[in-house]
Amino acid sequence: MTNDIISEANIELKVRANDWRHAIQLAGDLLTRGGHTTHEYTQEMIQAVETLGPYIVVAPGIALAHSRPAPSVIKTGLSLTTLVEPINFGSEENDPVEIVFGLCATDSNNHIQIISRLVEFLDSEENIEFIKRCTDRRDVYLAINRVEEGV
Incomplete structure (x- = not known):
């Protein structure tokens, strides 16, 4: 699939993080x-x-961890980590965090398609719950990338 917003290798499920820095x-x-x-x-x-x-x-x-486009970004990409135990990031409204995405972009417009497709996927509470409980990264990869295909 050439329109993938995330590669299977960029997904890691059910890992332990000591704190929000470690999760990022x-x-x-x-x-x-x-x-x-x-x-x-x-x-x-x-x-x-x-x-x-x-x-x-x-x-x-x-959480959607990211920073500005910088020389440290080689190509635009997305990663996903789910945590065994949720971590507090200091957000009164949205803590604790179980799902951490990493996003990098080569310029300020390059990531718009990834973000819009990710938002479309995360707009469903069912999809969020699926990611939280899933233990097979292939299943998560297929679920996220099929959004555009209308499956």
């Missing part, structure tokens, strides 16, 4: 291993939350 590190490591970013980008994502607060916790239980 896990999502960032997937982006780095997938050839999307350098390790510096992960530190930039963490620094963004340290500077701006938990703005990345975009919905109940869901």
Whole structure:
């Protein structure tokens, strides 16, 4: 599938994180291993939350870790990590977080399609619950990427 918004290798399910920094590190490591970013980008994502607060916790239980386009981004990409035990990021409205996405973009417009397709997928509470309980990354990969195909 050439229109995938996430690759299967960029999905890791049911992992343990010590705190929100570690949760972002896990999502960032997937982006780095997938050839999307350098390790510096992960530190930039963490620094963004340290500077701006938990703005990345975009919905109940869901964080979208990201930073600005930078030389540390090689190509636009998305990663997904689910946590065995939810972690507090400091968001009064949306903590604790169980699902952490990592997003990187080469420019400010390059990620719009990924975000819109991801939002479409996450618009269904059923899909969110599926991600939270799923243990097979292939199933998650297929579910997220079939959005555009209308399946």
